[in-house]
Structures are given as structure tokens and as C-alpha cells.
Amino acid sequence: MGCKLRDDTITAICTPAGTGAIGVIRVSGPESIYVVSSIFKSRTGQDISKKRRGMYLGCILEENNRVVDDVIVLVMKSPHSYTGEDVVEIHAHGNMLILRSIIELLLKKGVRVAGPGEFTKRAFLNGKMDLTQAEAVLDQITAKTKKSLELSRGILEGHLSKKIYDYSNSMKTILAWVEAIIDFPEEEIPVELWKQSLNQLQKTLGDMEQLLGTSERGKILREGVVVVIVGKPNVGKSSLFNALLQENRAIVSPYPGTTRDHLEEYISLRGLPVRLIDTAGLRESSEPVEKEGIERAWKAVENSYLILFVVDSTNLNKEDITLYESIKNNVDKSVLLVVNKTDLNEKPEIPQLFSDYAKAIVHTSAKTGLGLEELENKLVSILLGGHEISEDIVLSHEHQKNSLLRAKKCIENCINQRDLSVELIAFELREALHALGEITGETATEELLDIIFSSFCIGK
Numbered sequence: 087m088g089c090k091l092r093d094d095t096i097t098a099i100c101t102p103a104g105t106g107a108i109g110v111i112r113v114s115g116p117e118s119i120y121v122v123s124s125i126f127k128s129r130t131g132q133d134i135s136k137k138r139r140g141m142y143l144g145c146i147l148e149e150n151n152r153v154v155d156d157v158i159v160l161v162m163k164s165p166h167s168y169t170g171e172d173v174v175e176i177h178a179h180g181n182m183l184i185l186r187s188i189i190e191l192l193l194k195k196g197v198r199v200a201g202p203g204e205f206t207k208r209a210f211l212n213g214k215m216d217l218t219q220a221e222a223v224l225d226q227i228t229a230k231t232k233k234s235l236e237l238s239r240g241i242l243e244g245h246l247s248k249k250i251y252d253y254s255n256s257m258k259t260i261l262a263w264v265e266a267i268i269d270f271p272e273e274e275i276p277v278e279l280w281k282q283s284l285n286q287l288q289k290t291l292g293d294m295e296q297l298l299g300t301s302e303r304g305k306i307l308r309e310g311v312v313v314v315i316v317g318k319p320n321v322g323k324s325s326l327f328n329a330l331l332q333e334n335r336a337i338v339s340p341y342p343g344t345t346r347d348h349l350e351e352y353i354s355l356r357g358l359p360v361r362l363i364d365t366a367g368l369r370e371s372s373e374p375v376e377k378e379g380i381e382r383a384w385k386a387v388e389n390s391y392l393i394l395f396v397v398d399s400t401n402l403n404k405e406d407i408t409l410y411e412s413i414k415n416n417v418d419k420s421v422l423l424v425v426n427k428t429d430l431n432e433k434p435e436i437p438q439l440f441s442d443y444a445k446a447i448v449h450t451s452a453k454t455g456l457g458l459e460e461l462e463n464k465l466v467s468i469l470l471g472g473h474e475i476s477e478d479i480v481l482s483h484e485h486q487k488n489s490l491l492r493a494k495k496c497i498e499n500c501i502n503q504r505d506l507s508v509e510l511i512a513f514e515l516r517e518a519l520h521a522l523g524e525i526t527g528e529t530a531t532e533e534l535l536d537i538i539f540s541s542f543c544i545g546k
């Protein structure tokens with residue numbers, strides 16, 4: 087592995103900024119127990135640096151013996167801790183002033199503030215988890231829906247690594263005999279054995295392709311997607327936003343131009359995390375606040391994954407068409423046409439332009455709830471490209487997909503080469519193993535690890 091483990095002692099506040107009943111500070115590294123023992127006075131007078139792992143009640147003291155806070159201290163000895171190092175957790179009251187005072191005391195004792203994800207990085211470097219699991223820790227913290235949580239839980243339990251190790255192991259077996267032949271060049275390549283190996287490689291290739299096929303869904307489940315609701319004023323955008331959210335978040339009014347700024351909320355659409363944005367109605371306006379709102383709406387359109395274009399079935403006219411054309415000509419996004427207010431007018435005439443370009447057309451009434459289920463179904467189907475999320479394991483990180491694609495290419499090279507060069511087979515297999523090792527972390531470079539762990543929050 088291309089990454090060194092630093093052996094200094096680090097600390098960070100692990101609970102979110104703000105107030106709470108409890109705030110937790112974590113200290114990890116060889117000096118952690120000693121350092122905490124020097125600022126902690128246990129209620130029973132025990133010296134934690136002389137104790138085994140355990141939980142101790144007491145207080146944190148400043149140099150002048152003034153009490154900073156009453157705390158509970160958890161002492162965990164290496165290797166039985168999250169990072170695999172000696173770890174102390176200080177559970178204080180959840181006030182940032184208290185927590186920062188404790189951190190300052192620790193810094194004065196020579197402890198360093200942890201970088202983003204540094205505790206988890208240490209856990210990985212100390213062999214407490216592999217890279218897929220370390221990344222699943224982050225996904226667990228940031229998951230927006232139960233489905234995303236369920237999938238990252240499986241990866242945390244090692245299900246993705248098991249698959250990757252299965253691929254590697256089958257290749258290692260082949261590599262072992264190929265290398266044996268290289269060592270004894272007078273031997274011919276045993277054709278029967280190579281045939282068996284080819285079958286094995288074909289099978290691995292098929293499994294890899296299946297896993298790669300989940301990466302688009304995995305990405306959506308992990309990161310979520312932005313769906314923006316647009317249309318001219320008064321068509322029922324805010325009403326649809328509220329209906330999909332199942333709460334009265336946006337102001338709905340019969341007066342056009344009510345929504346000035348855009349509103350956004352996360353919703354779970356059959357387990358998919360969707361950031362839904364309600365925008366100001368798009369029209370020509372000279373009123374400065376509305377104008378700003380309209381500019382923001384256009385930005386939201388540009389940053390979206392999918393557009394819900396809403397029209398009013400009782401009032402579908404040239405204005406909608408002009409607006410639709412400008413979206414179609416300016417941005418390359420999937421569009422779902424929502425024909426709203428169908429409680430007032432069941433079957434409006436839909437201009438050809440819409441049916442040519444939209445991925446789907448759904449008739450709704452935000453007022454009665456009619457068609458909303460169909461709208462959700464269509465949305466999910468477009469987002470998942472017509473697939474279901476039936477797998478327990480999905481690839482959700484871009485770098486995992488890239489490494490797997492490289493491994494796949496190497497296996498294809500192996501299978502397709504004609505002159506049965508053992509050197510070439512060995513070379514491709516080693517390359518494939520290296521690429522797979524980047525997923526589990528065995529061959530990940532310092533640079534890749536830095537990129538991965540820098541996306542973590544401080545304290546994790």
C-alpha cells in the first residue's frame with residue numbers, strides 16, 4: 087500500500103456544530119490516554135492511564151483547576167477501537183464553547199486537530215476495514231433515504247469487498263500456474279488448463295459486467311438527483327411540489343408570480359433521494375425580485391438531472407410552447423411533461439412539440455391527488471432507466487467503476503489474445519489484480535486515498 091500511517095495523536099469534535107444534550111470529542115493515537123488523563127479528574131480518584139478499557143465519570147479541569155465540564159470518558163485500548171489505536175472519547179455537554187475549550191486544552195498538550203476523515207483513514211490503514219467499508223461509513227452518515235442506508239450498510243458489512251475478492255482469487259489461481267510456466271519455459275502451455283481458465287475468466291467477466299451495470303443506479307442512490315419543477319406562472323408548480331413533499335412547504339396562491347425565490351427539499355421517491363426544487367414561474371418580467379427569481383430558476387434548470395415541465399390543462403397556450411422550446415433548445419435534459427389541473431379539464435389537446443420531446447406525459451391534479459402516483463412511477467422509471475433496484479450490492483463511487491472497467495479491459499485482453507503468450511496473460515492478470523486492489527484499497531495510492539478521505543467530515 088502506498089500510504090504511510092502517521093503515529094501522532096489527533097483529536098476532533100465528532101458531533102455536529104450547534105447545541106445538543108451531549109457533544110463528543112474523540113482523541114486517537116499513542117498519547118491519547120495519557121493526554122486525557124492529564125486534564126481529567128475521575129470522581130472516584132482513579133487514574134485512567136493506569137486502567138484498562140472502560141467508562142469513567144468525572145470532570146475536565148483547566149490548568150488552574152477550574153472545572154470546564156462534567157464528562158464521561160470512554161477509554162479504548164489498541165487494537166480494540168474504531169481506529170485500531172488507543173482512543174479516548176470525551177462525552178461533555180453539547181455546547182460548542184465547552185467543546186472548543188476542551189479541544190484547546192488537548193492542543194496545548196501536543197495533540198493535533200484531525201483532518202477530514204482522518205479517524206476512518208487510520209481505521210483503514212490499521213486494517214480495521216477495507217476501502218469499500220471506509221467509504222460506506224461516509225455513505226452511512228450522508229444517506230438520504232432508507233434504501234441508500236440499506237445498501238451502504240451491506241457494503242459496510244463487506245459484501246462488495248467479498249465480490250471483489252472473489253474476482254481476485256479466481257484470477258490469482260490462474261496467475262499462479264501461468265507464472266509457474268514462465269519459470270519453466272521448456273513446458274508447453276497445457277491447453278486443457280487454459281480452456282478451463284478461459285471459462286473462469288468469462289464467468290468473472292460476466293459478473294463484473296453485471297456489477298458495472300449497477301453503477302448508474304448506485305450513483306443516484308448515493309448522491310441523489312436534482313429534479314426541478316418549471317413552467318409559466320400559476321400552472322400549479324408549488325401545489326405539485328407540496329403534493330410530492332406531502333406537506334405545505336411552498337406558498338400556493340391564485341396570483342401569478344407568488345414564488346419568487348426557489349425552494350428545495352429532499353424527498354424519498356421509492357427509496358431514491360431526490361432534491362426537488364420549486365421555482366419561480368418563467369415569464370418576461372421587469373419586476374426586479376421576480377426577475378432575480380427567474381434567473382435562479384434557469385440556473386436550477388441547468389443544474390438539474392430532470393425537468394418536470396408543468397402546464398395548466400385549462401390554459402395551455404403559446405406562452406407554454408415558447409418556454410418549452412427555449413428549454414429544449416438551451417439545455418440537454420430529460421423532460422417529463424405534467425399536464426396539471428385535470429380535475430377541471432380532462433383531455434386537453436397536447437401540441438406535437440411536447441409529445442415529440444418529453445420522455446413521458448402524465449396528467450395530474452395537484453388539488454385532488456389524481457395522477458400523482460403515476461407521476462412518481464414515471465419519475466422513478468426515468469431516473470433508473472427502466473430498471474428496478476433489486477440488487478443488494480451496487481457500485482456507487484465513480485473511482486470504483488473506473489477501476490472495475492480497467493480490470494474488465496485486462497481480462498478481455500487476456501481472453502482475446504491469440505498466440506497464448508504466457509507473459510502477456512500474466513501481465514494482464516497482474517494489471518487486473520492491481521485495478522481491483524484499488525477498490526478494496528490494497529493498491530490504492532496516497533493520492534487516491536487523499537481524494538477519498540477529504541470528502542469526509544472532520545471528526546469522522
Ligand SMILES: Nc1nc2c(ncn2[C@@H]2O[C@H](COP(=O)(O)OP(=O)(O)O)[C@@H](O)[C@H]2O)c(=O)[nH]1
Nearest residue numbers: 320321322323324325338339340427451452453
Ligand atoms: N383545480 C385545480 N387548481 C389547482 C391545481 N393545482 C394548482 N391549482 C391552483 O392554481 C393556483 C396556482 O397554483 P400554484 O401552485 O401557486 O402555481 P404556481 O404558480 O405554478 O406555483 C392556485 O390557486 C392553486 O390552488 C389543480 O390541480 N387543480
Ligand SMILES: [Mg+2]
Nearest residue numbers: 323324344345
Ligand atoms: Mg409557485
